[in-house]
Amino acid sequence: MWMETKVDVEASRSPASLSRRVLNSLLVCTGDMKYLDQYIQDKLFVLQLVVWGLRGVARVILANNPLSGAVILAALYWASPWQGLLGTVGILASTLTAVVVGQDSADVAGGLHGFNGMLVSLLMGVFSSAGDWYWWLLLPACLGSVTCVFLFSGLSTLLDRWDLPAAVFPFNIIIILYLLCTGPNNPYFPHHPTTPPGATESNVTELIAVQVMRGIPLGVGQIFACGDLGPSLIILGAVCLYSPLLAVHALLGSAVSTLAGLSMAVRHDSLYSGLSGFNGALGCMAVGGLFFTFSWRTHLFAIASAFLSAYADIALSNLMGTVGLPACSWAATLTTTLMLLLTGSLATYRIPIGQVMAPEQNLRSRSQWEAGNTDERESTDV
Structure with missing residues (x-):
């Protein structure tokens, strides 16, 4: 028996078994990570909110993995801390709104009510001509993110008849309405006008x-x-x-x-x-x-x-x-x-x-x- 135990221990220490364990650990972090939802069911609401929000971050790029969402959010903070903050505010505002108004719990847990709000906040920051750390921009970012929840819910009810996703229709609608309301010369929320991609270049x-x-x-x-x-x-x-x-x-x-x-x-x-x-x-x-x-x-x-x-x-x-x-x-x-x-x-x-x-x-x-x-x-x- 001692010899069998020794053989098992040596086998577990072999490079093949070590690489297999590493591979299994990596595979746990891939895909949808559904087991994580079961793990956090009885945990603190703050932890659940973090996971739901990170799934929403990943949903922007059609993924559904909270670890991917965390990596993406870190990349956004690296590129621009202000943009990272706006994205975080947008995802939290829309996700919390979905919880408060009683949206479907599976949709909330899957991040479906978060990604439109994040996109609205990010694009408001990109188009703003007031520069970074213009704190007043947080107000329309929160309001736009909250509105996305109601648009998403209404459009989902309509599009479900044809088994179609609401996707980013709410984001596209809200950001266009915001830019139309403010305008390039707005004293509070000015934004950069967009140049058509087909416009001729002066210095070709x-x-x-x-x-x-x-x-x-x-x-x-x-x-x-x-x-x-x-x-x-x-x-x-x-x-x-x-x-x-x-x-x-x-x-x-x-x-x-x-x-x-x-x-x-x-x-x-x-x-x-x-x-x-x-x-x-x-x-x-x-x-x-x-x-x-x-x-x-x-x-x-x-x-x-x-x-x-x-x-x-x-x-x-x-x-x-x-x-x-x-x-x-x-x-x-x-x-x-x-x-x-x-x-x-x-x-x-x-x-x-x-x-x-x-x-x-x-x-x-x-x-x-x-x-x-x-x-x-x-x-x-x-």
Whole structure:
């Protein structure tokens, strides 16, 4: 018996077993981390609020992992402490409002009532011409975040009839209304007017290929209105922690969208800053494994969605830029909604909104379902 115990101890200390334990520990931190929700059920409300808020942070980029949310929030604070504070205020205001008004507990715990509020706060800070640490901006940031909860609830009731997500419709509506109410010359909340991406440049220079390539990962960061390369790479890493497949589609969508921008000769700074890429990244991620089970068909479909999102963004930006307004993420939101209404053979890969998980888990669930159907047919034939 002593010899068997010694062998077991030596086996547990072997490099293979150590690497297996490390791998298992890493896998625990990936995907949706549903076990964490069960763990915090009887814990302090503050701890629950933190987890719900971090899930909301990750939901901005279509992930559902509180650890990914924590990494993303840290990246935002690194890029700009003021923007990080605004994002935190937005996520807390909207999440607490959802709790107070009695929204569905599963939606609150999943961060679904937080991400629109965070986006509204972040974009208010980005467009504000009053500079950083303009404390009065916290007032419209809180009010806009709170309003997102009611819009999300109402739109969800309407869109549930077609099994469609409310997505970021509340954010897009609120930020446009805010910018229309204030205007560039408002004495309290002034903001920068938006220049259309198709506007002619006064000093046209040669396109710098390195800067264009740099703009591809920046397109992922611009989903959070972050234009710094380091934080953008960290955000991409946080998505990879949740789902490597989703991270690949994020980069692919940004690259495709950048290519679309090149084909339309948009302004160079849009290409360099990643603003040309983020709508394509969102469109590609939504179709390439999140709302559709991953396959070679849906992969091609995701690339088509990225192109459509990119061209729609250019068109909407040129249209809305004439009155100094940004197109935000209207292009990706509308494109994804249309894709989810698709009929035909690709519709068989569609995942019901209530069953959406990490792309790898979606793929595993479909494989198990197909295997079960095969076994059932074989038993019926016998």
